[in-house]
Amino acid sequence: MNQSDLDTSPVRSGYSLIELAKVDKVYGTGQAAMHALRGVDLRIDAGEFVAAMGPSGSGKSTCMNILGCLDTPTAGDYHFQGVHVGKLTRDQQARLRRHYLGFIFQGFNLLNRTSALENVELPLVYRGLPAARRHARARKALEAVGLKGWEHHSPGELSGGQQQRVAIARAIVTDPIILLADEPTGNLDSATSREVMNLLTEFNRQQSITIVMVTHEPEMASYANRIIHFRDGQIFTDKKNGEERQ
Amino acid sequence: MIGNALLLAVREIRRNAMRSILTILGIVIGVAAVITMVTIGEGATVQVEQQIKNMGSNMLMIMPGKRLGPGLGTSNIQFKEVDAEAIARDIPSVVAVAPVATQSVKAIFGNQNWTTQVTGSDNHYFTVTNRSIKTGRYFTEGELRGGAAVCIAGETVIKKLFSSQNPLGEKIRLQNFSCEVIGQLVAKGQSTMGSDQDDIVVIPLHTVQRRIAGNQDVGMIQLSVRQDASTEKAQKDIMALMRERRHLSPSDDDNFTVMDMKEIANMLTGTTQLLTALLSMVAAVSLLVGGIGIMNIMLVSVTERTREIGTRLAIGALEREVLMQFLVEAVVLSSLGGLLGILLAIGASLGIATVLKVPFIFNTGIIIIAFLFSAVVGILFGYFPARKAARLNPIDALRYE
Structure with a gap:
């Protein structure tokens, strides 16, 4: 897979979406070395909604960052649709994120003093879309998260739930094949948390966007159809969530 | 991108x-x-x-002494009126020669006083410096020869001493003598050096020498060269003449300076x-x-x-x-x-x-x-x-x- 493939190719069939093989992640060296991940094997297929749970320091976030090509494993391989991510350059990884991944953060990470519309447009700016198409798609994404009419409000003028929905709009505006959500409801109250989870579920079911979500709230995890428990840098349990998994 | x-x-x-x-x-x-x-x-x-163009590029100034380098110079042997006369007589390309002696003097009229430059010269001064009289008259031969107490004043001096009064015929006090105002110069404005060219009182050379300076010295000789003559040639002739008059042997340095306006301009x-x-x-x-x-x-x-x-x-x-x-x-x-x-x-x-x-x-x-x-x-x-x-x-x- 070369750079132009990264720019254009749609979902590649015949490969698992995500495949981690014996992935280690070590922070620091020698005595101070901290093993965040120890030999993690993980396979995620297209269309899944996976919740990663576990106490802090269990490695769930580190695993998520590796999946998002934001961090690189110390050892082991990560294949994304059959592509060996470890062998990609920094720019190629950026292109992979740009075209396939959407990120949702606990802290929303919106640009302040910037309108919701401009925030949602941002990934499209990096894709080099002309202004008119950019606006149209950003408006559509905002509408999809129920923020029609809020286009010109800046994050400071929006509630936490609204801000997270803007962030979700920004993540889905590029039509990613996978959404990576790092504690998306961590800063929200339970009512807004449920709204956000409903949105995510909707995207997962109707647009078959694969979702990997880190959370430590069992209620939020229950929206997923597969729950992975991390403990001490290893996958402790990996279960389907009831009958919802088809 | x-x-x-x-x-x-x-x-x-x-x-x-x-x-x-x-x-x-x-x-x-x-x-x-x-x-x-x-x-x-x-x-x-x-x-x-x-x-400088306005002043006329055909003006030469002769000053005593010569700078030989930073802090070095020859003795400043002053000129006399006869030097100016000699130049006027012996250098054919010269139109007008004005010996000039300048003193800074306080001028008083009524209860007003103003410190100004008193320039002692003759009527050639006006020709050389390209100035003329707005009201009144120039000096007479008699006034010049006798060192009469008469003056022609510039606009600034007139303004400072006489607010609205007609100055002609009035007597202003220059240091220790009274002096009748016989004319007013046409205003000329600021000079290249930034000084006010209208802050001036012109009186006969002999008057400055006798009544203010108390000597026969001429601080500077200003002259203008005929338009069609070369200033370089005139400059050379004047230098030769002055060297002869000052009995300088060929090995001596000039102890005077002839300045061309062009040099000053540069x-x-x-x-x-x-x-x-x-x-x-x-x-x-x-x-x-x-x-x-x-x-x-x-x-x-x-x-x-x-x-x-x-x-x-x-x-x-x-x-x-x-x-x-x-x-x-x-x-x-x-x-x-x-x-x-x-x-x-x-x-x-x-x-x-x-x-x-x-x-x-x-x-x-x-x-x-x-x-x-x-x-x-x-x-x-x-x-x-x-x-x-x-x-x-x-x-x-x-x-x-």
Whole structure:
């Protein structure tokens, strides 16, 4: 897979979406070395909604960052649709994120003093879309998260739930094949948390966007159809969530 | 990609309008200072050239003594009236010769007093210096020979001593004698050196010698050469004549100086240009300081926006796109500063030119140079912070608190 493939190719069939093989992640060296991940094997297929749970320091976030090509494993391989991510350059990884991944953060990470519309447009700016198409798609994404009419409000003028929905709009505006959500409801109250989870579920079911979500709230995890428990840098349990998994 | 970077940079600048303005202030002032200095300096140079042209380039001045180097000079043996007479007699290309003796004297009329330059000379003085009388009359032969107490005053002196009164026929007091005002000079304005040429009282040479200086010295001889004659030739002839009159042997240095207006002109424009260059250099330093200001703010901005950069990298910004965004941001900021500086400079130069009565010369070259320089300052000082931003590790940037 070369750079132009990264720019254009749609979902590649015949490969698992995500495949981690014996992935280690070590922070620091020698005595101070901290093993965040120890030999993690993980396979995620297209269309899944996976919740990663576990106490802090269990490695769930580190695993998520590796999946998002934001961090690189110390050892082991990560294949994304059959592509060996470890062998990609920094720019190629950026292109992979740009075209396939959407990120949702606990802290929303919106640009302040910037309108919701401009925030949602941002990934499209990096894709080099002309202004008119950019606006149209950003408006559509905002509408999809129920923020029609809020286009010109800046994050400071929006509630936490609204801000997270803007962030979700920004993540889905590029039509990613996978959404990576790092504690998306961590800063929200339970009512807004449920709204956000409903949105995510909707995207997962109707647009078959694969979702990997880190959370430590069992209620939020229950929206997923597969729950992975991390403990001490290893996958402790990996279960389907009831009958919802088809 | 530049288009995108421009869009993002402009959004960023708009987002932090106040900080952006403060950031570019250094550049604004630097650019404005450079352009203003150059504009005013050029105006001054042109003015000097203009004034010298007005004075007539066929004027020569002979002064006692000669500078041989810094702090070195010959003895200052003063001229006498006969030297001027000899030049008038022996140098055919000379039109008029005026021996001049100048003293600074307090002039008093009624309860007003004013310290002015009293110039002792004869009627040739007016021919040589290209001046004429507005009201009244010139000196008579008798007044000149006898050293009469009469004077022809410049406009400034008249204004200071006689507010609205007609000065003609009135007596002003010069040091220790009373002196009748017989004429008023046509105003001439500022000289090339910046002195007021109308702050002058002309009286007969003998009057200065007898009543003020108390000697027979002539401080300077001014003369004009016929328009069609060469001033170089006249200068050479005068030098030969003066050397002969002063009994200088061929091995002796001249102990007098013959100055051509052309030389004075070159000297003055040279000085003005040097001053302009020096001041512009000082101003250029302030432009550099302005650039450092931009770098400073950009570095702070990179640190402050670390999480934002992380977000941008996470949603797929390439390293060079982040670099370009910050670089373009710095360049747009500094160019904006350059533009504002140019506007400020045009306003300031117009104002200063009016106050200093210097012609305003719009120099497109320096404006383009200053603008390009400000843009280059942006690239130079924006590159380091931009690279710092682009090289951030996405996950470190995202986790940055």
